[in-house]
Amino acid sequence: MVVCVDFHAIMYCPLCKAEYRQGVSNCSDCQIPLVHSQEEAAAVPVATVWEGGHRRIFELILQAFGSAGIPSHGAESLERRPSSWIHTFLSVLPIFSAFVKSRPLTHFSVLVLETDLPRAQSALSQFYEARAANTKT
Numbered sequence: 001m002v003v004c005v006d007f008h009a010i011m012y013c014p015l016c017k018a019e020y021r022q023g024v025s026n027c028s029d030c031q032i033p034l035v036h037s038q039e040e041a042a043a044v045p046v047a048t049v050w051e052g053g054h055r056r057i058f059e060l061i062l063q064a065f066g067s068a069g070i071p072s073h074g075a076e077s078l079e080r081r082p083s084s085w086i087h088t089f090l091s092v093l094p095i096f097s098a099f100v101k102s103r104p105l106t107h108f109s110v111l112v113l114e115t116d117l118p119r120a121q122s123a124l125s126q127f128y129e130a131r132a133a134n135t136k137t
């Protein structure tokens with residue numbers, strides 16, 4: 001077996017698939033060990049454990065996973081849906097067009113390694129139970 005030590009190698013995060021330069025062994029975002037090749041990182045199954053449009057809940061869930069020691073990656077993207085007929089219809093009307101244009105939907109998703117999915121799901125249900133308890137009192 002030949003172990004090739006390449007100090008200029010780029011490392012990859014198996015969760016968020018980010019690239020890292022030499023000297024980095026853990027993903028600064030996900031806090032998990034990096035792997036040596038893009039193929040290896042791509043082969044690691046990742047699951048979306050939560051997605052939605054609420055930034056506050058998104059941040060709280062990431063915090064909850066952080067304190068539970070579950071590596072997680074939060075991604076946000078602007079939804080660019082192809083114009084639906086209703087969107088097209090509304091944007092023709094001056095009253096609605098401002099409303100429609102001023103609300104770009106941000107879509108949040110929380111990714112975990114598939115092997116962490118059961119843990120992440122139980123952490124998520126605990127999170128929701130705690131929130132439900134808090135709103136009652």
Ligand SMILES: [Zn+2]
Nearest residue numbers: 013016027030
């Ligand atoms: Zn990462």
